[in-house]
Amino acid sequence: MEKTMVNLSQLRQKGVWNFQPYSQSVTGAMAQLDKSPFPVVKLDTLGTTKRGYFITGVKDAGKVPLLSVRNISMEGINLNHVRYLTPDEHKKLEATQVHRGDVLVNLIMRPGIAAVYESDQPANIDTHLARLRLTDKIDPAYLVFYLNSDVAQALIHSLSTGSVQPMLTITALNDLPVMLPSLAEQKQIIAEAQRLTQEAGQLSKAAEERRAEAQKLLGKLFQEAV
Structure with missing residues (x-):
């Protein structure tokens, strides 16, 4: 089991979810970034990031899926236990609409876990997901591969905050360094x-x-x- 000694005042000032910022896994991730043969850029230079709204949706009515963290995993996007919006609600919530090729990222529970939205069907995201709409500098599938990698996950965990469960802010997500071949x-x-x-x-x-x-x-x- 890994042990790391830090000053308590450092932890209070950092206000992080866990001890990850001071661990060997983060040190190793940073070392890999330093040695990267590819340019390393901040995520916010690769597109726009939008967080969803607090929307409840309904269980059995409506036609437009309201995606949440339970629908995003390393295996992709599923529609298990999904709630729905009506077409009119979907249209009104334009800022939370999802398009083919968007990358969806969990902000709580398993922060940073990402998947590509690969459907032409309309959908929206709730407040616990972020939508990344990318420029042509990066392939959505590559970004998902990177975000789900050990390197990115170590960095994401180090940035997660929260007193009850880990949470990734939009600011922290945008500041995440990305290897860009x-x-x-x-x-x-x-x-x-x-x-x-x-x-x-x-x-x-x-x-x-x-x-x-x-x-x-x-x-x-x-x-x-x-």
């Missing part, structure tokens, strides 16, 4: 990451199948013994 290199990185992810999924499925076969074999042996 060329667009061609970004696409290469994403293609390789997707290949490895697919391969990992296949290996995981094969492992589950082998475990199931082992359980069947054990069951058969026990039955024969009886």
